[in-house]
Amino acid sequence: xxxxxxxxxxxxxxxxxxxxxxxxxxxxxxxxxxxxxxxxxxxxxxxxxxxxxxxxxxxxxxxxxxxxxxxxxxxxxxxxxxxxxxxxxxxxxxxxxxxxxxxxxxxxxxxxxxxxxxxxxxxxxxxxxxxxxxxxxxxxxxxxxxxxxxxxxxxxxxxxxxxxxxxxxxxxxxxxxxxxxxxxxxxxxxxxxxxxxxxxxxxxxxxxxxxxxxxxxxxxxxxxxxxxxxxxxxxxxxxxxxxxxxxxxxxxxxxxxxxxxxxxxxxxxxxxxxxxxxxxxxxxxxx
Numbered sequence: 099x100x101x102x103x104x105x106x107x108x109x110x111x112x113x114x115x116x117x118x119x120x121x122x123x124x125x126x127x128x129x130x131x132x133x134x135x136x137x138x139x140x141x142x143x144x145x146x147x148x149x150x151x152x153x154x155x156x157x158x159x160x161x162x163x164x165x166x167x168x169x170x171x172x173x174x175x176x177x178x179x180x181x182x183x184x185x186x187x188x189x190x191x192x193x194x195x196x197x198x199x200x201x202x203x204x205x206x207x208x209x210x211x212x213x214x215x216x217x218x219x220x221x222x223x224x225x226x227x228x229x230x231x232x233x234x235x236x237x238x239x240x241x242x243x244x245x246x247x248x249x250x251x252x253x254x255x256x257x258x259x260x261x262x263x264x265x266x267x268x269x270x271x272x273x274x275x276x277x278x279x280x281x282x283x284x285x286x287x288x289x290x291x292x293x294x295x296x297x298x299x300x301x302x303x304x305x306x307x308x309x310x311x312x313x314x315x316x317x318x319x320x321x322x323x324x325x326x327x328x329x330x331x332x333x334x335x336x337x338x339x340x341x342x343x344x345x346x347x348x349x350x351x352x353x354x355x356x357x358x359x360x361x362x363x364x365x366x367x368x369x370x371x372x373x374x375x376x377x378x379x380x381x382x383x384x385x
Contacts, residue, residue: 118146118161119142121160121161121162121165122142122145122146122149122161123138124162124165125149125161125162125164125165125168126138126145128165128168128169129168129175129178132169133175135179135249135310136310136312136313137182137312138312139312139332139333139335139336139339140182140312140331140332140333140336141330141331141332141333142333144331145182148178148181148182148184149161149164149178149181151181152164152174152177152178152181155177156174156177164178179250180250180252183248183249183250183253185221185222185250185253186221186327187221187222187224187225188224188266188269188270188273189224189225189227189228189262189266189270189273189274190225190228190270190273190274190276190277190279191224191225191228191273191326192326192358192378193273193274193276193277194276194277194378195277195326195355195358195378195379195380196228196229196232196277196278197276197277197278198374198375198377198378198380199232199355199378199380200232200236200277200278201278202374202375202380203322203353203374203380204232204236204238206351206353206382207238207321207322207353208236208238210241210321211241212241212242212243213233213238213241213242213243213321213322214242214243214245214318214319214320214321214322215229215242215243215244215245215320215321215322215323215324216245216247216318216320216322216323216324216347217229217244217245217246217247217324217325218247218309218311218323218324218325218328218344219247219248219249219311219325219326219328220246220247220248220254220257220306221248221253221257222253222256222257222262223246223253223254223256223257223258223260223306224262224270225324225326226244226246226257226301226304227260227286227296227300227301228274228277229244229324230244230300230301230303230304231274231279231286231300232277232278234299234300235279235280235281239300239303240303242303243303243304243305244303244304244305245304245305245307245317245318245320246304246305246306246307247306247307247308247309248308248309249308249309249310249311250308251308254306254307254308257306258301258306260295260296260297260298260300260301261293261294261295261296262293262294262296263292263293263294264289264290264291264292264293264294266294267283267284267287267289267294270283271283271284286300311325311328311332311336311339311340311343312332312336312339315343316343316346316347318347319347319348319349320347320348320349320352321348321349321351321352321353322352322353322354322355323344323347323348323352323353323354323355324355325340325344325354325355325356325357326355326356326357326358326360326379327357327358327359327360328357329356329357329360330357330359330360337365338365338366341362341365341366341367342367345367345370345383348383349383350383350384350385351382351383351384352382352383353374353380353381353382353383354371354380354381354382354383355378355379355380355381356379356380356381357379358378358379360379361376361379362379362381363376369385370383370384370385371383371384372384
């Protein structure tokens, strides 16, 4: 027979869990109403970790305390926003994806008179510059327009500058050659004391703009959409919305590139794509 005290503890734990969920939902609703940023359909487990990190960093003890701070102090909102939009990226990240794109997607793109590419969730731009280098080497950059979008305006400003830490160039050079790079990687940037400045011709065909996958709509028709390692932070409902957005935005025969932990096969649009490389999450719209 269970001791009454154990039942009380279990009830308290359940109540605390429910209270925490209510607090988080109220925080997200407040952020949406006051600041216009919609995180309500992001993965709860991811949000929970980052919210509690900010609670502790602000010297608070509850999510409700953080909500009060966020709604009354935009500087706290800026810090929480940075926590929510942590960016993990690098040039030619997962080089075999770019190798598959070079070998299997580029021949299809050669047939097109003009190419529009959408890098959704482009972060600080490393993959945008990677794609520009690849297209330049394949003779396609001059007939391409690249749209690089992200929710976070601060990282977009960073991306536009084309300045990356010089310490990372060794890794980026290795990634570049593993992706099928054809030249000396150093040809694409000039080295300064602490940073590498990538040449401006790589971003001449690029447009950097703020776009929220959770709330915004399509803004063009694209022959390629790249959105890698972004959908994993969304719940299933938001993932479905984004897949619908991508489907509606792709031209017939258009290409969709996802991250290694993402797939089209488990979505309602699975029958609308052919797999160019399932291992590298590269798909072609066929209907």
